[in-house]
Amino acid sequence: MRTLNLSLKVVLSGLLIAQSYQIYAAPQITSVANSDSSPNKITVSGSGFTEENQKVLLFDLVSNRDLYSNLSSGTEITSSNTAWGDVSGTNWGRTPPKFVKSGNLRYNGAVGAYQGAVSFLEKPKALSGLGLNKLYVSWYFHPDYLVDSGEANKYIRIWDRLDGLGTRISWTTMHITYEARELNYSPPADWVATRAPANQWNHFEIYVDAEKNLIEAKMNGDIKHRVTDFRKSSDTEGLTVGLVGFDPVDNDKYAGTEFRMSDIYISNSRARIEVSDSPTYDPTSHRELLPYDSWSNGGIVAELTPAAQDMDTMYLYVIDSNGDANKEGFPITGCEKCPSPPASINIK
Numbered sequence: 486m487r488t489l490n491l492s493l494k495v496v497l498s499g500l501l502i503a504q505s506y507q508i509y510a511a512p513q514i515t516s517v518a519n520s521d522s523s524p525n526k527i528t529v530s531g532s533g534f535t536e537e538n539q540k541v542l543l544f545d546l547v548s549n550r551d552l553y554s555n556l557s558s559g560t561e562i563t564s565s566n567t568a569w570g571d572v573s574g575t576n577w578g579r580t581p582p583k584f585v586k587s588g589n590l591r592y593n594g595a596v597g598a599y600q601g602a603v604s605f606l607e608k609p610k611a612l613s614g615l616g617l618n619k620l621y622v623s624w625y626f627h628p629d630y631l632v633d634s635g636e637a638n639k640y641i642r643i644w645d646r647l648d649g650l651g652t653r654i655s656w657t658t659m660h661i662t663y664e665a666r667e668l669n670y671s672p673p674a675d676w677v678a679t680r681a682p683a684n685q686w687n688h689f690e691i692y693v694d695a696e697k698n699l700i701e702a703k704m705n706g707d708i709k710h711r712v713t714d715f716r717k718s719s720d721t722e723g724l725t726v727g728l729v730g731f732d733p734v735d736n737d738k739y740a741g742t743e744f745r746m747s748d749i750y751i752s753n754s755r756a757r758i759e760v761s762d763s764p765t766y767d768p769t770s771h772r773e774l775l776p777y778d779s780w781s782n783g784g785i786v787a788e789l790t791p792a793a794q795d796m797d798t799m800y801l802y803v804i805d806s807n808g809d810a811n812k813e814g815f816p817i818t819g820c821e822k823c824p825s826p827p828a829s830i831n832i833k
Contacts, residue, residue: 512803514815520786525794526778527817529758529785535805536782539754543568543611544776546790547584547597547747558586562599562606570608573728578736579603582746591625591686591747592795598627599746603739605730608647609751617723618695621755623774624729627686628744634658634678636734642727643693651718653727656691656702661710663700665718672714679709686747688772692755692808693724701808706768726751748792750774756806758787760799760817766810771796 512533520526545568547553556566561581564571573579582601590598599606620643632638636659643654646667654663659678664671681687681704690703695717702710717724730746733739758777763770773796775787785803793799800814 511809512805512811514801514803514811517801517815517817522778522786523788525789527787527789529787529801529803529815530783531803531811532783533805534780534782534785534803535756535807536780537754537756537806539752539756539780539806541750541752541776542615543609543749543751544774545749546792547595547599553584553597556584558584558597560584567606568610569606570610570613572607573601573603573605573730573732578740579732582606582730585745589627589745591627591745592792594791594795595747597747599730601730601744601746602742603731603733603736604744605728605732606746606749607726607728609726612723612725612751615723615753616721617725617753618717619753619755620693620724620726621690621750621752621757622692622726622729623688623690623748623750624746625686625748626681626689626731626744626746628681628683628731628742630739630742631683632658632680632731632733633738634680637662638731638733639728640679640681640689640731641691641729642732643691643724644727645718645722645724646720647722647725647727651720651722652724654693654700654715656710661700661702661712663712663715665716667718667720668716670716672712675710675712677709679704686745694755695724703768706770706772748774750776754806755804755808756780757804758785759802759804760789760793760796761802761814762796762798762800764800764814764816766802766812766814772802 514531516530582599582604585600637657645652660674660676662674692701698715700712700715758775759772761770761772773793777787779786799817802810804810
């Protein structure tokens with residue numbers, strides 16, 4: 486009888502291990518096809534994509550903002566002509582960001598970008614009232630100068646209460662700070678410098694997860710900060726972008742400088758779909774995020790953005806809610822940027 490019980494335990498243990506492996510296995514892509522709904526959309530099939538009701542809450546490509554269609558190049562952005570609840574004003578040497586259509590744009594076919602000096606966007610309208618405990622933000626930043634890493638010059642601020650008395654996260658050129666003022670919780674800063682290289686487009690990403698007490702920040706795919714003792718304020722207000730752009734300590738020092746910013750992607754999950762120019766998953770490679778219409782554990786309908794279509798080589802990756810991706814990229818070649826149906830994608 487003991488032997489039977491032991492055997493049963495072994496079998497059950499094996500089943501649990503197998504089930505656990507199935508649940509937590511990295512995403513696998515089995516096929517990619519043109520979507521019937523649009524020539525720029527693809528249907529991705531596979532397994533292990535994970536589901537946590539993730540949504541692309543905002544993907545501000547600048548060019549896809551209908552409110553900008555009638556704006557001339559150089560027009561200042563205001564809360565009334567943008568998807569953002571507020572922008573930097575003119576106090577303390579700040580300037581509102583501008584919408585520009587020429588000059589250094591991020592990719593061939595790009596029709597615009599944000600331009601600023603001591604400038605930033607604030608409080609995206611799409612996040613209002615959502616009560617988020619998780620937030621993933623990706624954006625591109627192009628300064629014409631090398632920022633000073635000896636000062637707390639902010640790239641992004643993530644808050645919940647907009648009066649600043651709740652959760653406060655600031656990713657700066659010299660460190661990342663995080664606190665929950667309402668809880669009197671203020672751990673030491675993580676002192677690692679993040680100096681965005683001048684005269685190039687730099688990819689910034691930050692993921693905040695209050696359930697896992699996690700903050701992870703990357704520049705150009707390299708992890709700059711990873712802290713595991715984050716605590717969100719108990720306030721019911723959800724996480725939001727307090728600002729994104731450039732907010733230095735000494736505004737006068739950066740008067741006359743210029744940065745550009747584009748492709749601001751915000752989601753309630755780090756689960757996402759990307760194309761890369763690397764055949765194996767490499768966070769430091771050229772990667773482009775894709776917005777999606779639908780997402781399930783075994784299927785995604787995504788859209789190839791103008792930036793993705795500008796790439797010479799595309800390998801497709803699905804990143805799940807744990808941050809894991811398919812190790813080998815799924816190559817998409819010979820499709821002339823995926824023509825409309827009934828033509829099909831030539832898969833290697």
